[in-house]
Amino acid sequence: MEKLSFEFEASDPIKKPVHVGVVASGDLEVILKPAQGTKATLKIVTGSDGFKEIWKNVLTRFFDRYPLLADFEINDFGATPGVVNLRLTQAMEVLNHE
Template identity: 35%
Template sequence: MEHINLSYPASVTLPGRALTGVVGSGDMEALFEPETSGRLTVVIKTSVDGSQQRWQHLFERLAALRDLPAGRLEINDFGATPGVARLRIEQVFEEAAHA
């Protein structure tokens, strides 16, 4: 089990907390807690050792495409593909925006 901690500048504040996905069967869950810190802190627990660079690239792409929200994002990964990971992250931000 690998633990990865990432942090990015954030320029958006979302109103609520959210949870998407389910751990198991190659999927992942994402839990978002909003903050006013001006940073997105990402805490990842993954069953895939040596995946820090993949996660960094994923969040760099997200930051290039959208404004990241301020808060804490906890990801529990059980081998999700990059496409599923991005989908779950986008879903949790969307859910938090409408909470």
């Protein structure tokens, strides 16, 4: 198990908490909470060690498109980068449509 932390510059504050996904084999959950300041913080717990650079690349692409100001908690159980992107996109859908 590995614990990762990232920060990204962000300018779009969220107004409500969001939860998508589940922690299960090959999947992950994403929890977003409103935050203060100018940086999004991400705390990731993953069952797959040694993938920090891949996480950084996936998250950089996401924050380049969506500079969400939030505290992110991501609990991973071996999700692929495609699933990570899917869950982050689903969180965006929840923010935009509720």
